[in-house]
Amino acid sequence: MASSEDQITFRTKILTRHLNPNLDSSPSSSPNLLSSSPCLSYTPPELVESEANFDTKQMRSILDSHNINHRDWLYNIMIQSNLFNPSIHGHRKFVCPDYNQSMEQQREITVKRIEYLRDCGVFLGWLTGDSEEDELRKMALNEVLAIYDHSLAIKLGVHFFSLVNFL
Known part of the structure; x- marks a missing residue:
């Protein structure tokens, strides 16, 4: 299984191609439209919030x-x-x-x-x-x-x- 960082990079590349499909796929010719920034932490609301009143x-x-x-x-x-x-x-x-x-x-x-x-x-x-x-x-x-x-x-x-x- 790919690392979390690899998945983020992969997703960023896909989004960049979606935003500009005319870009050449070589890394040297494609400007960096997006950069990856991983989420540092996430806690589901069910774990930190009380029941709805x-x-x-x-x-x-x-x-x-x-x-x-x-x-x-x-x-x-x-x-x-x-x-x-x-x-x-x-x-x-x-x-x-x-x-x-x-x-x-x-x-x-x-x-x-x-x-x-x-x-x-x-x-x-x-x-x-x-x-x-x-x-x-x-x-x-x-x-x-x-x-x-x-x-x-x-x-x-x-x-x-x-x-x-x-x-």
Whole structure:
């Protein structure tokens, strides 16, 4: 496994190429657009903060507003697939895109994620449903995907939401 410093350098190079894809890949010709700066320490808030003194479920219902069961359903689908890079930290399971990949690799995995979600029935009714509830469900699921990976939500938005407006 690569050292922490190697991973930071690798990520910095990827971000530099994303910001300026026309740079020659040789080290002598590429100006240093970014420099790495490792985080000195991180402590999860659960370890240093006391329990919330308000009802977090009520807060979520206010923030998410609608289709909370559908949102949870989609998140549970995502954490079950390695396509979404699930990882366990403490007693919680998280998903996060792998930004240490090239742009082309990220595009390919985005398409695979869409195919997986399609196979799980996430998009049923996205083109045929026309009720207010169908629209709210579609928006809620798209919000969950946007929280995970903006490029996934954008790709779906271009394909589904633009097509619906065209029809």
